[in-house]
Every structure is written in C-alpha cells, then in structure tokens.
Amino acid sequence: MPELPEMENYRRLLCKQIKDKTITDIKINRDKSINVPISEFHEKVTGQTIVSIDRRGKHLLFHLQNGFYLLLHLMLGGTMYLGSQQDQPRRTKQVIFDFHNSELFFIGLRLGYLHLLTKEQVEEDFKELGPEPLDPSFTLETFKEIIGKKKGKLKLALVDQKFIAGIGNCYSDEICYHAQVLPTRKWNELSEEELEALFTSIKFVLNRALELGGYMEMPLYKLDQLTGGYNDHCFVYDREGEVCNRCGQSIVKIELSSRKCFYCLGCQR
Ligand SMILES: [Zn+2]
Incomplete structure (x- = not known):
C-alpha cells in the first residue's frame, strides 16, 4: 500500500x-x-x-x-x-x-x-489523523509528547495513522532499521537515545524515500523516471534472506499482529 x-x-x-x-x-x-x-x-x-x-x-x-x-x-x-x-x-x-x-x-x-x-x-x-512527520512542526518534543506512556510494540504504533500519519508496513521497518532498534521492542523500554534515533530516522527515511521516488512499481506517466526509484534501495523491507548492508547478516521476516515485519538481528537491538 x-x-x-x-x-x-x-x-x-x-x-x-x-x-x-x-x-x-x-x-x-x-x-x-x-x-x-x-x-x-x-x-x-x-x-x-x-x-x-x-x-x-x-x-x-x-x-x-x-x-x-x-x-x-x-x-x-x-x-x-x-x-x-x-x-x-x-x-x-x-x-x-x-x-x-x-x-x-x-x-x-x-x-x-x-x-x-x-x-x-x-x-x-x-480529525483523528496523527501529525505529519515531515512537517517542521513535528519536532522531537511533539514526538515525545505523542509517545506519552505508550507500552506496545514499536512497529504497531508506527503504522497507526492516529499516532503518526503516513507510515505503513514498509517504512515502519525501514525506520526501525535505520534507528538500529528492533520493531518488536516496546516503547516503554526504549532509552532516551533510542527515542531520539527513532525520531531522526522517521524524518531521514521518509525524506530519502521521497527523493528516490517511493516504491510504486509503475511510472506515473510515460517519461516518468522518478517513481519507484526506492524499490532498489530498501534497507530491509521485502529483503528476507538477503544480506544486511550494515553488518552482513541475513535479514529475517516475521509476522507481527498479521503484518509482515523485516529486520536484521545483527545490528538492530
Ligand atoms: Zn545488520
């Protein structure tokens, strides 16, 4: 999607x-x-x-x-x-x-x-949508505020449109990979540094994907060479069994509340 x-x-x-x-x-x-x-x-x-x-x-x-x-x-x-x-x-x-x-x-x-x-x-x-993560008003302070006393798993909140708008199955995994945290971790167990890394990664990963044209497979029009450019640049998403670019271990896939979830056990904690 x-x-x-x-x-x-x-x-x-x-x-x-x-x-x-x-x-x-x-x-x-x-x-x-x-x-x-x-x-x-x-x-x-x-x-x-x-x-x-x-x-x-x-x-x-x-x-x-x-x-x-x-x-x-x-x-x-x-x-x-x-x-x-x-x-x-x-x-x-x-x-x-x-x-x-x-x-x-x-x-x-x-x-x-x-x-x-x-x-x-x-x-x-x-009215129920969460903040726009690429908006300048989405700051580390806003992020910490909406996390509040969240206890559930990282990925499940990241894909929740009421929490933050626009992140789904692919980018939740990409963000966790970039921040070097496991998507299965719980919010209340994250250190201050890990929360800050997640915040930075949300902005970085979404901006990078946007610059590369996202992952849609079909071009929007005949001469469109931008759309879909991210497909070859995914860190972990849909890369089960492939080698992690950061540490060389194999990327694994699990099911998390009936969602596909990809990560690297070698470099995500
Ligand atoms: Zn790795």
Whole structure:
C-alpha cells in the first residue's frame, strides 16, 4: 500500500501535470469507488479546474474550483497513470478523468476510493489523523509528547495513522532499521537515545524515500523516471534472506499482529 513518500511523490508530479487543468469528462466504471451517485459526481466534477493538490497522511486531496474536494485513498493495490488511450496500462480502470490532452486513470481501486466531499467533510475525515512527520512542526518534543506512556510494540504504533500519519508496513521497518532498534521492542523500554534515533530516522527515511521516488512499481506517466526509484534501495523491507548492508547478516521476516515485519538481528537491538 502506498505510504507517505509514494503519495507525496504522486502529489508533486501531478501538480506539475494537472494543476490548473480542467476535467473535461469523467468515466466511472465502478460506482463503489465513489461515494455519491454517478450523476451527482458528474455534475459536481465535470468542467471543474483542479486548483491545488494537497496530501494528508496517505491521502491525496484534489481541490476543485467550485470548493468541493476529491479525497483519494489508494489503499492496497491502487495506483494511477496519466497518459492517453495509446499508452495506458492494460488494466481495469475504475475511474478515468479526461483533461482534454491527457487522461488520469485510477487503477486497482478495489479497497481504495475517490470521494467527493465538502471542506467540512474532509476535516471530519482527517480529525483523528496523527501529525505529519515531515512537517517542521513535528519536532522531537511533539514526538515525545505523542509517545506519552505508550507500552506496545514499536512497529504497531508506527503504522497507526492516529499516532503518526503516513507510515505503513514498509517504512515502519525501514525506520526501525535505520534507528538500529528492533520493531518488536516496546516503547516503554526504549532509552532516551533510542527515542531520539527513532525520531531522526522517521524524518531521514521518509525524506530519502521521497527523493528516490517511493516504491510504486509503475511510472506515473510515460517519461516518468522518478517513481519507484526506492524499490532498489530498501534497507530491509521485502529483503528476507538477503544480506544486511550494515553488518552482513541475513535479514529475517516475521509476522507481527498479521503484518509482515523485516529486520536484521545483527545490528538492530
Ligand atoms: Zn545488520
């Protein structure tokens, strides 16, 4: 499932391509991907210009000229492609936006969705989300505050969107690896130094992944050479049995509350 770096990468690339462009037509192939009747969606979205694109956690928010918002959550298996009838991926598209010269295809929106919302509804949807880890307001002090008296395992809190927004299965493991702590450790057992290392690693790992284009496998458009660049740079995620770049031991995989969890026993404590 795309996490903060993947969605922020999408946001930046989409801003360059479709910001200030008008959605001239819409095709909805799966009405469950949206939250209102297709006719209402058409009425409120067709002919609208995309004024801005924001991101909150793993969501993208398309701000329309008429004041409505489109809230996108790709969830597991969801992706996007900006192209034409000629170069589009041969996959089922649940929603298609036509921009006159190009089309934005929403693919694999099975669990994911594209909801038409008012500003108030967006605020309601976001009210329980935790802080944005790359925001300058997310400081070591904020981090220590939200940890409070947490007792559970590191990974399980890191993937909790109410704790911090935008981190999922991949980057929780990457962050723990970078901070040299085991994802199975408990918050109340961490030393002050380890907490500080975790904080530094949250910012470092997410920024690095973003610079490398995140891990989505498909490019966003034909000449996109950035998206997916992180795939070859994962420290531990999906690297079971491979050699740790830091200490040379084998990376192991376990299940933690039915989530895949990767780490190195050689250099994570
Ligand atoms: Zn290691």
